[in-house]
Amino acid sequence: MSDNPNTIGGKSFTAVAINCASKAGEWIKSRIGQFAAPDLKFSKHDLVTEVDKGSERLIRNLVATHYPTHSFLGEEGVEPGPEASAQSIAKMGGSEYLWIVDPVDGTTNYVHGFPFYSVSIALAYRGEVIVGVIYDPSRDELFVAEKGKGAYVHGKRMQVSAEPALAQSLLATGFPAEHLSALPRNLKQTLALAPQVRNIRSSGSAALHMAYVAAGRLTGFWEVGLNAWDLAAGALMIAESGGIVTDQNGHPYSLGVRDIAASNGLIHDEFLKALADA
Structure with missing residues (x-):
């Protein structure tokens, strides 16, 4: 293993992640309007298409080409529902190297032609996200x-926003697919x-919302009932x-x-209190 924790055999993990995301993104975009009707997963608000599955296969195969011994956790490889998601993280979270992938984050948007969806790829080393x-x-x-090396968009270093108080903040959230507890809690918080x-x-x-917090376009983001593949890459970006x-x-x-709960840091205590009070 290389002395650099972000490489094995001289190959940059970050370069591989970028290549995977770019290739998957290009393929996803090329398939707009050319896929079969979506299937339902956990609820009518939780969709999956052949494009999600194809994107995950593409990423998995590319990762395996470079790192055949690494573990891989993709959204489409996990049974629907919160219990299965929690079990998958409990089982795989301690892997030495674990790639955590959402092949299309925002599938409902993609299905409807609403241009706000993304490919999210993270790499965790012994449970800590490093890429x-x-x-x-x-x-x-x-x-x-x-x-330890920062976060970038368009090759420029990202910095969270400077709003000092909740009253000046632009926040984002989502509407969970799980309707018995997660959705009602999230709606109460929104109100x-x-x-x-x-x-x-x-x-x-969720992944793009997290990226937007990192880029200073949003002050904060919260949601109930998300998964590692929604959050891992964005969490590192915001911290960096x-x-x-x-x-x-x-x-x-x-x-x-x-x-x-993710924020620019300046509003975080106030943000957490408001969520708790809800």
């Missing part, structure tokens, strides 16, 4: 983070936060851009976190 790449094919925007902030957006791709990512109780981010 994160999020690619937006619609805008040809590539967000890249490497632990409570809306009067306290500048505005709230919900655009349908000067922000804070925790669970909604304020504990530091780890691969098992499902209820996320």
Whole structure:
């Protein structure tokens, strides 16, 4: 193994992640309007297409070409539902090297032709995320983070926003596919936060929302019931851009976190209190 923790045999993990995300993104974009009707996964709000599955195969095969001994956790390889997701992280989270992939984050948007979806790829080393790449094919925007080396978009260093208070913040959230507990909790939080902030957006791709927090385009993001493949790459980006990512109780981010709160750091305590009060 190389002395550099971000390479094996001289091959950069980050370069491989970028190549995988770019190739998958190009293929996804080429398939717009040319796929069969989507299937339902966990609920009518949780869709999957042949494009999701094809994108994941493409990424898995590319990763295996470079790192055949690495573990791989892709969204489409896990049974639907929160219990299966939690079990997959518990089982694989301790792998030495684990690639964590959402092959199309924002499938519902993709199906409807709404151009806000992404490819999210993270690499964790013994449970700690060391590389994160999020690619937006619609805008040809590539967000890249490497632990200890910063986060970048268009080759420029990203920095979280400077809003000092919740009242000045632009936040984002989503609407969970799990309707018994996650969706009602998220809706309560949305109702409570809306009067306290500048505005709230919900655009349908958690990974891109996280990238936008890192880039300073959003002040913060929260959602209930997400998974490692939604969050891992973006969590590293926000941390490397000067922000804070925790669970909604304020504990530091780890691969098992499902209820996320991410911000520029300046509003974080106020943000967590507002979520708790909701």
